[in-house]
Amino acid sequence: MKQFDIRIALLLLATLSAGGFIYPKYASTAAYSQLSQESDEAFEQLQTARNLSDAFKHVAKALRPSVVSISTESKPQNVSVRGFKVPAIPFGISPFFGDDIFRDFQSFEIPRTIPGKQGLGSGIIVESSGHILTNHHVIKGAEKISVTLSDDRSYDAKVIGSDPETDLAVLKIDASGLQAVKWADSDAAEVGEWVVAVGSPFGLNQTVTSGIISALGRDDMGITNYENFIQTDAAINPGNSGGPLVNLKGELLGINTAIASRNGAFNGIGFAIPSSMANQVMTSIMDSGKVSRGYLGVMIQDLNDDLAASFNFEGDGVLIGDVAPDGPADKGGLLAGDIVTRLNGEPAMNSNGLRNRVASIDPESTVDLEIVRNGKVLNLQVQLGVRDQAQLASWQSSGADSGSKVGLSVEVPTPELRDRLDITVSGGVVVTRVDSDSMSARAGIQQGDLILSINGNAIESMSDFSTAINESDVSEGIRLRIHRNGATQFVFMKSS
Incomplete structure (x- = not known):
């Protein structure tokens, strides 16, 4: 019996030993088969990528006849630079001995042509x-x-x-x-x-x-x-x-x-x-040949949490900060402090969206406005006017102007504000707010800066500021002359 047990043990040992050499072979074969199967599935999935690649190729071919290249040339500008012809000065005599020596200076114009841009x-x-x-x-x-x-x-x-x-x-x-x-x-x-x-x-x-x-x-x-x-x-x-x-x-x-x-x-x-x-x-x-935009005649602003709480208002809406006298909103019954919550049934989420939507509506059209006034919901109908830039600038000249195009707000400084900011020069408009991450902020414009000129045009009023900003091309850049901390300097800002 003992001999039989030994034979069984030897047989089991031989089997395990053989398995130890045979198992890796079968395991490797199974793993390779698995990899092959995954490879076949991956090739099938690549068809999706090929389809996407084909879509890009088809788009490129489809658009090719419709896309054009545009080249432009601007007209050369003829300008004059003023020069002076200096009279002969006797040897040993310095012009610093008297200003009368400059009486004989003769001015003349030097013509110069600035090449046109391409x-x-x-x-x-x-x-x-x-x-x-x-x-x-x-x-x-x-x-x-x-x-x-x-x-x-x-x-x-x-x-x-x-x-x-x-x-x-x-x-x-x-x-x-x-x-x-x-x-x-x-x-x-x-x-x-x-x-x-x-x-x-x-x-x-x-x-x-x-x-x-x-x-x-x-x-x-x-x-x-x-x-x-x-x-x-x-x-x-x-x-x-x-x-x-x-x-x-x-x-x-x-x-x-x-x-x-x-x-x-x-x-x-x-x-x-x-x-x-x-x-x-x-x-x-x-x-x-032109674009006509709807005009509501209001100054609007977004509501932050504190401002909304001051009106006991919750939710989305746009605050009316001012109403143009005799404008469409004024005639329609809107008041400063009203909160617009809907325009033609659609929610008014922010001031920019509301402004764009009003501008997209044909002038003389009647719009439905849902507003909140003193906690009560009111529905008003207002007939839009035509947005006129000159009229808009004239109205804005009486209050703060939002230079949203460049990311700042300005106003004409009162005598008290001039004293507080120690402004000693005349004219200009003072910066009251600079939007973070705006082109103005990137250019280093600060609250309290006095803007004296824009692109060489003197700024004496809000109307001057509005006109200069609206006529400026931010892609080409805007040059401002500002007064800060008793000194005057130039600042150039440009859209990214």
Whole structure:
């Protein structure tokens, strides 16, 4: 029996020993089979990536005939520099011995020609008859505008109309049978959606880049007066301005307009005017050569928690800070301190959104406003007027002006304020607020600074300030002369 047990033990030992050598072989084979199966599944999944790649290729081909390159030339400027012819001074006599020696100075003009500027941009064909949509800043000040199609045909273009307040312009070339872009509904766009930008960065025509929608509804950027930008990480560089931002259906979602950058190059943040705004502006320009906007006649501001609590108000709304005398709001019964909660049934979430929506409504239209006054909900009907910049500046001259375009607010300093700030120079408007991360803040503008001039134009009133800011092109930059701490200096600020 004992011998039998020994035989059983030896048999088990032999089996285990054999298994020790055989098991790894079978294990390796099983693992390889698993890897092979995963590889086959991965190749099947790669079809999804190939489909996405094909979508980008199809978009590029579909957009190619509709995207144009725009080059501009501005007119050379003839200027004169004043010079002086100095009279002969006897040897050994210094002019410092008397000012009368300068009586014989003869002034003369030195003619000088400043060469015209050349610019590059992009555009998108919106009608087969030759209408093209681009940025206002692309063609601003141009004496000659040339449009080059994807097949290298070149045409002279004329400006049908432009709108600096949204930075859009419509051009026309003498051509027909062109491929017009298809429009997307930018209001239905979503963050994370794939997008494609096409244009001529640095003069490189038909450059295609891709990315996603990073954010929607970007405002208070200090780029234009009316802002509702689509933010994207698709590469946008100088020369892309005016070109299209499209979805993977090849439909126009926006017009590429600006980038946020510390060095002028692309840093992953670009902005496009949404197609809903662009289409409305374009249609108005093509119909009448200009853009007419609805005008409510109120100064509005956002509500913070403390301000809302002071009105015993909870929820979303926009506060009316002032009402223009005899304006549409005044005639419709609105008062300073009213809180607008709805416009035509849609919530009023913030001042910029409300302002854009009012401007998008045809003048003379009647709008329904839901407001909260002293804790009570009221419904009013107001007939909009036509937004007139001169009239608006005239009204604003009596109170604080919000330079939302550049991110600051100003007012005419009272004698008491001049004393408190130790302002010894005359004229100017004093900065009462600077928005954080605005172009004004980046340029170093501070609360209490006295703005004496803008781009060489003296600022004596609120009207002067409003006019100068509205006529300025933030993409080219604004030069301010300011007074601070008893000293006067220049500051230059420019949108990123």
